[in-house]
Amino acid sequence: MKRIGLLGCGAIGTQIALSIDSGKIPAILTHVYDSSKEASASLVEKLQNKPVIVENSHLLSSYPIDIVIEAASQDAVKDVALSILQNKKDLMIMSVGALLDETIYDVLSDACKDFKKTIYLPSGAIAGLDGIKSIKDEIESLSITTTKHPRSLKGAKFFENSEINMDGLTSKTKIFQGTAKEAVSLFPANINVAALLSLCGVGSEKTIVNIVADPATDKNTHHIEASGKFGHMTFTIENFPDPNNPKTSRLAILSAIETLRKYCSDEIQIGT
Ligand SMILES: NC(=O)c1ccc[n+]([C@@H]2O[C@H](COP(=O)([O-])OP(=O)(O)OC[C@H]3O[C@@H](n4cnc5c(N)ncnc54)[C@H](O)[C@@H]3O)[C@@H](O)[C@H]2O)c1
Incomplete structure (x- = not known):
């Protein structure tokens, strides 16, 4: 053993x-x-x-x-x-x-x-990495949109230079769009899935990350889109948080x- x-x-x-x-x-x-x-x-x-x-x-x-x-x-x-x-x-x-x-x-x-x-x-909180690995040489665009409740995003370095008032959000709001490389430093606690995606796909400078705050959600949702010569792939994963650490998905x-x-x-x- x-x-x-x-x-x-x-x-x-x-x-x-x-x-x-x-x-x-x-x-x-x-x-x-x-x-x-x-x-x-x-x-x-x-x-x-x-x-x-x-x-x-x-x-x-x-x-x-x-x-x-x-x-x-x-x-x-x-x-x-x-x-x-x-x-x-x-x-x-x-x-x-x-x-x-x-x-x-x-x-x-x-x-x-x-x-x-x-x-x-491990594939972590997302699915579809097997497909992304197989088509990595043919990808022309790759993006991930992560939607979380504002409390799961609070405390990120991003907010040091942002005027967004997370406590005042009343509807779904896109708060960030950038490369996975930029997202690593601005949202270090939310970057594991984007890191995995970029490592097995087209790299951290070509993987686009969108971060959406939604005061009405109780899930951590990741929507992945890839396009290229192979065709088009989309994956949406709606995760429930682990009860012992809500930042970590089950x-x-x-x-x-x-x-x-x-x-x-x-x-x-x-x-x-
Ligand atoms: N790959 C993924 O999809 C994915 C998903 C969720 C979490 N994570 C990451 O996995 C890690 C663990 O997540 P978790 O939910 O178990 O976190 P957790 O906070 O519940 O547990 C982490 C534990 O590690 C200990 N620790 C922290 N730094 C340490 C160090 N330098 N040396 C020894 N112990 C240390 C802490 O005391 C704590 O007990 C985190 O970095 C998290 O960001 C990855």
């Missing part, structure tokens, strides 16, 4: 750990780390098969594990991703926005080749669980 190390014991990390503990993912969770000691202790408390809590994130990959699951933050990716690969462990990254920094992307991509290890990026958690289950299973692999 594969041996797993977990970095980040919040909404996503907890559900992954519970899926391993229940046998849904055929693996052993051996080590965990969270910068919040309360978060790691509270997770271990919930598990029948107790992993060891390590003292710092770099220690995770020093043990005989197969893969580290990052479900923490972009800073965690910047801090430890390279050393995990250097320690010859695979890595699954949830904080995908970190990879839109080209220096980080190039360093990690080279490290995968040098150390013969793989980084897995689908993002299920997608992480399925990616890890596939990694840990010997079976017929379905899909591109």
Whole structure:
């Protein structure tokens, strides 16, 4: 059975750990780390098969594990991703926005080749990435429109230089249009899906991101459109937020669980 190390014991990390503990993912969770000691202790408390809590994130990959699951933050990716690969462990990254920094992307991509290890990026809160990957050389335009309740967007750096009053919005309003690259710095907490789309499509400078605030919605909705020689594709995903962390969609958690289950299973692999 594969041996797993977990970095980040919040909404996503907890559900992954519970899926391993229940046998849904055929693996052993051996080590965990969270910068919040309360978060790691509270997770271990919930598990029948107790992993060891390590003292710092770099220690995770020093043990005989197969893969580290990052479900923490972009800073965690910047801090430890390279050393995990250097320690010859695979890595699954949830904080995908970190990879839109080209220096980080190039360093990690080279490290995968040098150390013969793989980084897995689950499809997260969107669908349709299998199609986008297949047609990437024929895409002429690619866009994603993300619609959320204003409270899910509040606090983003974008509002430091904007006169939009999010508390005063009474109807659906487009508040941003730009490239995925621009969106990373202005909406870092909402960029994972746009980052994934641009990484498997036409890059962060050609992927257009629209952000819409809708005071009447209770969902996180992503609408993706791609056009080119292949034809035209559209996908709309209406996600319910996870009750433990409303910023994270339930689908993002299920997608992480399925990616890890596939990694840990010997079976017929379905899909591109
Ligand atoms: N790829 C996707 O589609 C997708 C979807 C939702 C969330 N995410 C990302 O996944 C990550 C986890 O999401 P979540 O909903 O579980 O968040 P969460 O806030 O519920 O949990 C994150 C946990 O990581 C810990 N943490 C943060 N920085 C850390 C660090 N540097 N070292 C160690 N621990 C650290 C926090 O203490 C917290 O317990 C976030 O970066 C989020 O943006 C990705």
